Amino acid sequence: MTARWTLNEQQHAGEEHFEPEAVAHFDEKMPFDPTSEIEIFTELGLSKEDTVVDLGTGTGVFPMAIADHCDRVVAIDISEPMIEMVERRSNTSGIQNIETVHAGFLSYTHQGEPASFVFSKDALHHLPDFWKIEALKNIGEMLTTGGIFRLRDFVFSFDPHDSHETIEQWLDEKKDVTEFSDEELYVHFREEYSTYGFLLETMVEQAGFEILESTYNQGFYAEYICQWNGDAT
Template sequence: MPRSDPARSLPAWYFSEYAPVGIDLGSRAAVAAYDRNQGTDPLADDALLDRLGVTDGTRLIDLACGTGSLTVQAARRGAVAHGVDVSAEMLAFAKARADRFDVAPQWHHAGFLDYTHQGPLADVVTTKSALHQLPDFWKQQALVNAAEMLRAGGFFYLWDVIFSFEASSAETHLRDWIAAAGRPDGEGFTRTDFETHVREEFSTYAWIVEGMLRRAGFDIVSRAFPRPTHAEFCCRRR
């Protein structure tokens, strides 16, 4: 699981992706619990891959791939799949998942900001439930980096905790979300997990993300806001 550029020296002011905020995922048990809580669903992964036109030979990069479900499903249908994550424990879990299905995606111990793709540009770049780990300045840099690894006309897919409510109603929406989404310990992400997300992580407004996507070189093909706290963007590289 190579780092993208292990010899690269980053300036002292550079954001540290390797000390992620929010939920601690530094142990094997924590990663296994995360996978359960996230509700990993290969059928949902396949439905998304169908929407993005991922077939045999498609070059796909999954940024912040986590436990590797989407990356593995892409490899199972013959895609040239790359999974990128800052967590060595996540990548170990993902590799074990790939081994169970006898596929071999390429795994990279790297982040949104320092991953440097080698080889042909990707046809599809995806990221789910992870961009909120970066403050807005660094989100923009991450999106620029994602665009640079994607061919013209290729697809970029983003799903995350992104807010579509008005700022004036933020407290009401966040309180309702935390109350509805929190589960008892051992049955999913807890109320404390969601409180930590809001307090310590960097989810932002949809109108900010839309501007970032356009400035990074993407045209927004579709957007969806299934809940006031979540959003999906499917974009095409200009």
């Protein structure tokens, strides 16, 4: 039973992710080529026997690409329109091994074979920090010991003392090269929960992962390869 004090994940998931029109155009607005991710998973030992979980899957670009390389993919999203899009896509392409689940980082309960790999891209920042750790604990519970969590998200790595000027400069640079309106960019800082890398790394480790690799990109984006040890440090 879910505790009454649990976060309502839907309320924090970004209104646009529930609008059918926005979902239909999501891939144009946020294009994602999963090729390098498939290479990373393959290098890390992904095999045809493995279960892979994608949390905050969106339109299902990643599950569609990885399905052929593993036994089973579980594509999870808190938005029903996103999940419906993944189902339409996998049905159209005849892919048989993608399971869709309408749930969140916190509410998803993994069933069946434990996952060898969990992927999450551009979604964890929808949770406030306390709930990020709850989500990370849940991810650990889905994984086999030694299993891999590949996390990509909007994470800050600029000096906190320079935050205002760095964000203003980023907004200025972005406004001519992105499909996002100024207001949508402001919302990311005002209403979502991107955090600093030094905080996120501590959360990941406290939840019981070892960080094998972390990459920070221009102060606003990060990529991690984490391994589940099962024990909080």
